[in-house]
Amino acid sequence: xxxxxxxxxxxxxxxxxxxxxxxxxxxxxxxxxxxxxxxxxxxxxxxxxxxxxxxxxxxxxxxxxxxxxxxxxxxxxxxxxxxxxxxxxxxxxxxxxxxxxxxxxxxxxxxxxxxxxxxxxxxxxxxxxxxxxxxxxxxxxxxxxxxxxxxxxxxxxxxxxxxxxxxxxxxxxxxxxxxxxxxxxxx
Numbered sequence: 001x002x003x004x005x006x007x008x009x010x011x012x013x014x015x016x017x018x019x020x021x022x023x024x025x026x027x028x029x030x031x032x033x034x035x036x037x038x039x040x041x042x043x044x045x046x047x048x049x050x051x052x053x054x055x056x057x058x059x060x061x062x063x064x065x066x067x068x069x070x071x072x073x074x075x076x077x078x079x080x081x082x083x084x085x086x087x088x089x090x091x092x093x094x095x096x097x098x099x100x101x102x103x104x105x106x107x108x109x110x111x112x113x114x115x116x117x118x119x120x121x122x123x124x125x126x127x128x129x130x131x132x133x134x135x136x137x138x139x140x141x142x143x144x145x146x147x148x149x150x151x152x153x154x155x156x157x158x159x160x161x162x163x164x165x166x167x168x169x170x171x172x173x174x175x176x177x178x179x180x181x182x183x184x185x186x187x
Contacts, residue, residue, distance in 0.1 A: 042066070067166065138165045
C-alpha cells in the first residue's frame with residue numbers, strides 16, 4: 001500500500017479534517033461560544049497588459065491582494081467580548097461626551113487598542129490542535145448585538161461580529177500530531 005503524503009505521521013488517515021472543531025483566541029484568551037467563522041479568503045487582482053507589438057492576447061500579472069472580512073457568529077449570552085471590542089471602534093456613550101472646552105469630545109475610536117491579532121485553531125476528532133492561522137490587525141466593521149426576533153421562531157439568537165483584517169498566515173509551528181489509538185477491553 002503506498003504511503004499517504006497528505007498525512008506523513010498518520011499514513012493510515014485519508015479523511016481531511018472536519019470543519020466543526022475549532023477555537024478562536026484574542027488577547028491571549030479563548031473566546032467563548034463561537035459557533036461559526038467564515039472562510040479565510042485572499043483575492044489577488046489581475047492586471048492585464050499588452051504592448052502595441054504583442055500578439056492579440058494580453059499578458060496577465062498579479063496586482064494587489066485583498067483579504068476578505070471574517071464573520072464570527074455565536075449565541076447571545078451574557079459574555080460581552082464581542083460588544084466590548086465593537087465599542088472600541090465606535091461607542092455611543094463616548095461619542096456624545098463633551099470635552100472640557102465645550103466642544104464635542106469625538107472619542108469614537110479607542111485608537112490604542114481597537115485592532116487585535118487573532119488566532120484560529122483547528123482540532124482533529126481527538127481534540128488535538130492540528131492547524132492554526134494567525135490573522136493580523138483585525139477590527140470590527142459590523143456588529144449585530146441581537147438578531148431579528150420572532151415569537152413564532154424556534155432558533156438560537158445569534159450575534160455576529162464582522163472583522164476586517166490585513167492578512168493571515170498559517171502558523172507553521174503547529175505540526176501534525178501523533179494521533180491516539182486505544183483498544184476496548186475484551187468482552
